[in-house]
Amino acid sequence: MQNFDYMTPTRLIFGEGVIAKLTEVLKPLGNKVLLTYGGGSIKKMGLYDKVMELLKDFEVVELSGIQPNPKYDPSVLDGVRLCKENQVDVILAVGGGSVLDCSKAIAAGAKYDGDPWDLITYKVPTTAALPIVDIMTLAATGSEYDAGGVISRTETNDKVGYVSPYLFPVASFLDPTYTFSVSKKQTAAGCADAMNHTMEQYFAADTTLLNDGICEANLRSLMENTKAILKNPEDYRARAEFMLDCTYGCNGILALGNSGSGWPCHGMEHALSAYYDITHGEGLAIITPRWMKHILNDKTVDRFVKYGVNVFGIDKNQDKYEIANQAIEATYKFFESIGIPMNLQAVGIDESRIDEMAHHVAENEGLENAYAPLKEEDIAAIFRASL
Amino acid sequence: MQNFDYMTPTRLIFGEGVIAKLTEVLKPLGNKVLLTYGGGSIKKMGLYDKVMELLKDFEVVELSGIQPNPKYDPSVLDGVRLCKENQVDVILAVGGGSVLDCSKAIAAGAKYDGDPWDLITYKVPTTAALPIVDIMTLAATGSEYDAGGVISRTETNDKVGYVSPYLFPVASFLDPTYTFSVSKKQTAAGCADAMNHTMEQYFAADTTLLNDGICEANLRSLMENTKAILKNPEDYRARAEFMLDCTYGCNGILALGNSGSGWPCHGMEHALSAYYDITHGEGLAIITPRWMKHILNDKTVDRFVKYGVNVFGIDKNQDKYEIANQAIEATYKFFESIGIPMNLQAVGIDESRIDEMAHHVAENEGLENAYAPLKEEDIAAIFRASL
Structure with a gap:
């Protein structure tokens, strides 16, 4: 048996209706939220409206259009820019593993002065990240309970895994009913x-x-x-x-x-x-x-x-x-x-x-x-x- | 399936020789350590000396003699008193589940002005505790990875479970060789x-x-x-x-x-x-x-x-x-x-x-x-x- 050093500090909030706890979880993390999501399915299913209603006392900046196999350019770069311009306190990712993976890279990039690709490729060690909360609408990647993500860079055909203990979500909201329409x-x-x-x-x-x-x-x-x-x-x-x-x-x-x-x-x-x-x-x-x-x-x-x-x-x-x-x-x-x-x-x-x-x-x-x-x-x- | 809200933030540091990381883990938690242990088996196996050597730059207060089915009186009460008198920053429990369970009750009691029994019996909610680190010498109770403990009160024949999210150990050192002599x-x-x-x-x-x-x-x-x-x-x-x-x-x-x-x-x-x-x-x-x-x-x-x-x-x-x-x-x-x-x-x-x-x-x-x-x-x- 090998030695190991293991920790998963993420809080799993699981079950139908648990989103009711969202504001209680977000409040201690700050008031400026970057809301990240994908192609609009969360609007179709009514979740976007529900989240915005819960966030009515927060300042919300949005990054939408995050694709499957999430892209460094434009998604990560846009997200980092939005965080810096708006002094975002916390990222709320709503979607599947791609949205969350992208949000993790953004969270680290927002706390770094250089090119976020340095962090993703471990050229520079990650030493901080914005706190991340997620609401999952797709079950697959396990990103909601791990400290990593996978980011693609189209022009070089790179798709790389990026892991740092700073990237564990603070809390993951897992309501199985949000996956009914998958x-x-x-x-x-x-x-x-x-x-x-x-x-x-x-x-x-x-x-x-x-x-x-x-x-x-x-x-x-x-x-x-x-x-x-x-x-x-x-x-x-x-x-x-x-x-x-x-x-x-x-x-x-x-x-x-x-x-x-x-x-x-x-x-x-x-x-x-x-x-x-x-x-x-x-x-x-x-x-x-x-x-x-x-x-x-x-x-x-x-x-x-x-x-x-x-x-x-x-x-x-x-x-x-x-x-x-x-x-x-x-x-x-x-x-x-x-x-x-x-x-x-x-x-x-x-x-x-x-x-x-x-x-x-x-x-x-x-x-x-x-x-x-x-x-x-x-x-x-x-x-x-x-x- | 039932809804749940689950988190286990404890860091598990597992394997032969991992105690080498002890000071690195303790340092950010403070300089005054309450070292808790049981009947002296840790002295016999040489672990006490090893720990004291690693703690040479810390101020150490000791509480020994914690028994199996750990007792509210004297162990919990003595520990709380020692923490308050010495303004202890962190508790280091070395032993089995009884030592750790007792240390958890001490950790909470040290942050409470009244009788710690109020906390253990939930008469008063636990809202804080000193950080706890443990080095396990006996595998059994799982206390090293949970937020609870069991405390006995002899005069009333009470043996009660006490759980609070503040009682998760920050880190648990699990070196299987320390259990060879069990x-x-x-x-x-x-x-x-x-x-x-x-x-x-x-x-x-x-x-x-x-x-x-x-x-x-x-x-x-x-x-x-x-x-x-x-x-x-x-x-x-x-x-x-x-x-x-x-x-x-x-x-x-x-x-x-x-x-x-x-x-x-x-x-x-x-x-x-x-x-x-x-x-x-x-x-x-x-x-x-x-x-x-x-x-x-x-x-x-x-x-x-x-x-x-x-x-x-x-x-x-x-x-x-x-x-x-x-x-x-x-x-x-x-x-x-x-x-x-x-x-x-x-x-x-x-x-x-x-x-x-x-x-x-x-x-x-x-x-x-x-x-x-x-x-x-x-x-x-x-x-x-x-x-």
């Missing part, structure tokens, strides 16, 4: 994202019995609740369990004490999203079973056996490789069953830039140190198998 | 304590798939690692996994979103410890299977089936009650196998005060609202079955 496509992509977060921590060396049990339970719960949601998008219990499952994804609690996996599927998917701006969860779902097939060997097979038996209930009285291959097939079939297009061509990616992307990943993601080490040719092979 | 008796009692914490959250209405999976994994891990420790007390990996399992016990993370159980075994055991000062974990182990037998009925049987199949691997293709009874028997046998005396008489408790204790529990613990409601006669029956 489409089947986005629900499935969120499921794939959260499942892959869990797998990235499960397929690691020296996991503990508790690590394994939590990850397996999270995977089972994500699958079962996704199926229930796709049948009835307003199934409160399923939306609620799914939302909380996603929340556990990224703050490290699934992997306390193990030595980590290197997050290979995320490393590879970030290139796909950066080059083609595809839906992150779909990219992960497409890559995951191909990555699994590629890394299955005598060193990893026991992990796949455990995964197959405990997550999919595969009969354990079989040959190890038989179980492992069934587990990989079950993973593929599950993603397919929830409606995810299961190859790259179906999301608009062809062979043309695969080698370029593989090179970019090999240069930037350090996957030669992953649980199952990946060189540039491995990455290219996984991309090709995913076509 | 006796087999105390290891077994710690296991029973942590297992019961988990069960008190598992045997509840409307649990989620994730709740169940985490609890089941924690129970399996506690059992497997306890067996390994009893074979080899210096098995680092087993001590480490066991220590972290215990840490998850009491901060609510095992039960997020369910409606709770009412913690019936703790309610009953607190009377046993208060009247007879027995080892808390042993009391819990003795009561647990008798409580299970008593509450097994058509409303609860499915829970016992899940427990039996997923925790003990009992064959699921049997009659429900057959599985449930096997699960209860397996629980008893496990506690017996790790050396716990499995009846009350073996720990010095006879029939004479059972009715008095049952009355005390019924009056004070609210168990008529538990997952399986218990009236005074139920409590007395469970005590009698435990004799």
Whole structure:
């Protein structure tokens, strides 16, 4: 077991109607609020009006139009400028992981005199950030309970993860009813994202019995609740369990004490999203079973056996490789069953830039140190198998 | 699923040698330290000297002799007095859950002008506390990662739980090697304590798939690692996994979103410890299977089936009650196998005060609202079955 230094100080305020506590949470943090959101779905669902009504005694500055795979330019830069011009005290992010990730970069950038890209790329250490509160309308990334975000820079095809303890939200409002209107496509992509977060921590060396049990339970719960949601998008219990499952994804609690996996599927998917701006969860779902097939060997097979038996209930009285291959097939079939297009061509990616992307990943993601080490040719092979 | 408002801001600093970070953690909290500890085992193991060496630039006041089932008088009262007389900035608790629980009550009492019992019994709300840092030498109670403690008052046979968000430790140092010298008796009692914490959250209405999976994994891990420790007390990996399992016990993370159980075994055991000062974990182990037998009925049987199949691997293709009874028997046998005396008489408790204790529990613990409601006669029956 590895040493660790772990903390997640975020307050989770969970359940229908919890937004009633919003002003009580915001008040001690200041009076000038930067309200960040995306493309307007929060207006359609009436949440924007509800939030503005609750904020009537605050001064509110708005940054809207934050896109999926949130962009450094213009969103982060605009947000930082707005914070500085208006001396914003606190950021209120309303939306999904993209809005929140973008808001985290803004929160740090607002407290820094130079180019925020310095912080995002760790050229300069982050030493402060504005406090962040969020209201989630999409369950997927776990950003509401972690200290990181992912920011894309279009002109350089960069999509980079940025983590600092200053970026934990002070409080996250998680009302499952706000996710009732999330489409089947986005629900499935969120499921794939959260499942892959869990797998990235499960397929690691020296996991503990508790690590394994939590990850397996999270995977089972994500699958079962996704199926229930796709049948009835307003199934409160399923939306609620799914939302909380996603929340556990990224703050490290699934992997306390193990030595980590290197997050290979995320490393590879970030290139796909950066080059083609595809839906992150779909990219992960497409890559995951191909990555699994590629890394299955005598060193990893026991992990796949455990995964197959405990997550999919595969009969354990079989040959190890038989179980492992069934587990990989079950993973593929599950993603397919929830409606995810299961190859790259179906999301608009062809062979043309695969080698370029593989090179970019090999240069930037350090996957030669992953649980199952990946060189540039491995990455290219996984991309090709995913076509 | 129930609404919840959850936060655990404590920093967990885990692993061999992490005490090297002690001064860095303490320094921002102040210069005057109240060092609290128990009966001197930390001196025997050399930890006292190590801590004093690290504290050489701090002003240190000491409170030693804190007992298991820590006492309001003298320990809490002495600690509060020492803090006030010396204007202590921060409390450093070195020991097990009893030392830490006592230190939490001291931390709150030090910031209150009246009798600290007012706070412990919620007659007056807690609005502040000194910061607390701990170095654990015993894995059991989970106090290192929660906001509560249990304090005993001998003259009134009271043993009461006291919880306030101000009581979260700022940081908990968890070095598994400090638990190498914990006796087999105390290891077994710690296991029973942590297992019961988990069960008190598992045997509840409307649990989620994730709740169940985490609890089941924690129970399996506690059992497997306890067996390994009893074979080899210096098995680092087993001590480490066991220590972290215990840490998850009491901060609510095992039960997020369910409606709770009412913690019936703790309610009953607190009377046993208060009247007879027995080892808390042993009391819990003795009561647990008798409580299970008593509450097994058509409303609860499915829970016992899940427990039996997923925790003990009992064959699921049997009659429900057959599985449930096997699960209860397996629980008893496990506690017996790790050396716990499995009846009350073996720990010095006879029939004479059972009715008095049952009355005390019924009056004070609210168990008529538990997952399986218990009236005074139920409590007395469970005590009698435990004799």
